[in-house]
Amino acid sequence: MGLFSKDIVVPPNTAGVVFKDSQFQEVLGPGKHRLPNSESYLTVMLPQVSKMLLVTNQEVLSKDNIAFRFSYFVFYRIADPKLFMEKVNFDRNGYNMIYEAEQKLQALIQIEIRNILSGLQSEELNEQRSSLTTLRTDRMDAVAADLGLELLDVTLRDLTFPKNIQDLFAKQLESKIRSKTDLENARTVVATARALKNAAEMMKDDENMRFMHYLETISKIAEKGKHSFVIGDRELWKGDKS
Template identity: 50%
Template sequence: MKKTFQIKANTEGYLFRKNVFEKKLEAGIHKFWDWKNEIDVITLPLISKLLNITNQEVLSKDNIAFRFSFYLIYKIIDGDKFLKHFTLDRATSFIIYEAEQRIGIISQIHVKNIITNYDSEELNDKRAELSGLKKEILNEQLSEYGIEIEELDVRDMTFPKSIQDLFSKHLEAKIRAKSDLENARTAVATARTLKNASELMKDDDNIRFFQMLETISKIAEKGKHTFTIGDLNQITQTKK
């Protein structure tokens, strides 16, 4: 009896004869004589897969309870190691499901151990530090399964409403303080400029003269006035 196995694109087949691994099969159609029904093929994905871990509850370093979600992208890099850890008398989809359950549990513990080292306020301020979540350490744990984590990051964090309100008030206070500081700096700079200007005008005859002209112009705008500019004795002698 001849058996036909289809290995889809982006997958790799593992041929077992009498429940013993024999060889790998590339994508394509493969036919084998199997008189005693002793051949079976398991296919594993060659591409990366996304796994979402949602609604995890944890305590921060300052004992604030909150929930978070994260995602990871993993890839089977060693099919031989991978298959040694799972029961192979089921469909591939069930094998992958069991593998993802193990990956999920291991990664949850890993991420929680990282997040619990931060105070609740630090989790907001130092979000960038969480990027990657030390995936190298997680990969050391998963290497025995022939699995590698390519990407790992937090998706979102949800704090209780009361804590969110406190964060909001704290942020508002910080913004207000920053605005007040900028206003104070502007006031100091303006005062310094005015002081320098007054010092400059105090000993400058030309500036005083122009100030006097400006004052005369303002007075003249309000009605008819007679102004005498200069030494009065010199003006009298000139008229004579």
């Protein structure tokens, strides 16, 4: 380090934004850098890793005027340090500026999410909550980019209805399951009846089947006591078909 210069170390996953007399100069990457040793130079460190913002207990009305609450995650990173610095109030502490940017991002994304969810019926929200996990839109990307940020994802954390509405959904689900079970049982009964009818038709038209049924009947009668049976010619049993 010389008398007229000083070393600046930018940590890993960080960008160093250099200002001279409050005017932007350059963005430094991780590593050691030499800058003039002057109070007119200032370096603000901004993290480049992805960050997570959790927004909870947001209340909105569905399309059919049912109130519900939702929470969501916002994942983002500072993509353009220079633009980012232009969009927030200057502060030597980079984290204060990050907080300000997050508040702006949260407000704009919240409006977009409310518009999405309020356009759905409560029943649709309940049935599609698993497919609504990703809420990121092109408009959200544009809002983030305008702040010098890259929006990585917007994910629905949870969505809850009032207790009485949850009970209605539970009863509706129970009714659907019962109806499905009744339908399956009815199909089984019809299939069984059809099988019995087909078997009866086979026994009616097949002489061997008729004879086996005849023997089975005799066996059942014999099991009940001592009986004597006189069985004549099978041709007589079949009857006169002339």
